[in-house]
Amino acid sequence: MxxxxxxxxxxxxxxxxxxxxxxxxxxxxxxxxxxxxxxxxxxxxxxxxxxxxxxxxxVGDGPPRPDDEARAVFVAHGPTGDLLDDLKIFLLSPLADSDAEDLGQRLADVHERKRLAQREPHLVPRVMAAFADMERYVGESVAERLGEDPDDIRPQIVASLGITAMRFSMRRLQTHAGADGSADARDDVSELRALFDQAFDALRRTFRPAA
Structure with missing residues (x-):
């Protein structure tokens, strides 16, 4: 920018x-x-x-969204050619330019909004809409890569899995931070990436075709 x-x-x-x-x-x-x-x-x-x-x-903008450059690489079957690996890289791309302090603040904001939504249920639909908008954007990107319609089942399923892995990783990081009695874990970019890797590895092991 x-x-x-x-x-x-x-x-x-x-x-x-x-x-x-x-x-x-x-x-x-x-x-x-x-x-x-x-x-x-x-x-x-x-x-x-x-x-x-x-x-x-x-309510804010929801989860960090990949920019047009990251989307163009993903749609063009990059950077590895493997859909699952590329989806992980695509979803993590907004963190590439974030330092630990900025990322920690973003995660803290997400955590605060979750607490706020639990306390004030009228905000829940707006919070969910932000995640739904992100999932729709990812689904459209997957559909373009696969040459399918965004309303087809496969792009929507792939996008839902990716967003679920993102939410799981962020929730897990916040849980670790709370268990340690410290907010330091939220500032650890490496830990978030490791959790994302674990989530996608679990997906790959689960859905790997039988030999």
Whole structure:
């Protein structure tokens, strides 16, 4: 991304982080757009350049989405030619440019939103919609790679497996962090990648054709 795009992405993340932090602290009904904008050190007008409502900012964008470059490589049967390996690399690609601190904050935000949704069930449909949007994007990418329609069963099943592996890995990482009594595990990019590897290895062993 260019400098302008990076600044916009930084502002968007700052607004989302402020929104979820305030919602966890006060309850979403006690948070206003003015509160979120002030916490992110931007104007109310700037807030509405990014989000249409406080609920949209609180729920956020869902899981990190692969960019157009990663999608083009995946659709072109890259980088390895193996569908399962390439799907794993495709889903992990948003982490390639993330340092440990940024990744840790993203994971912490996901964890906070999960807690918030458990406490405020009216947010659950919005949270689920964010994951559904990601799954739809992955399904369309798989369909293009396979030369099939996005509504066909195979692209949708493959996408669902990939998203499930992602959610499992993130949940497992958060569980490890909680068991250790520390947030350090959330900052460990290597551990998240290792968990992703384990999840996909389990899928491969389960669905490997019999010799």
């Amino acid at each position: 260019g400098l302008r795009e990076r600044k916009k992405a930084t502002t968007r993340r700052a607004l989302q982080r402020a929104a979820v932090r305030l919602a966890v602290e006060r309850g979403s009904e006690h948070v206003t757009v003015d509160d979120i904008a002030a916490a992110a050190d931007v104007s109310k007008r700037t807030f509405f350049n990014y989000f249409s409502s406080k609920e949209e900012a609180i």
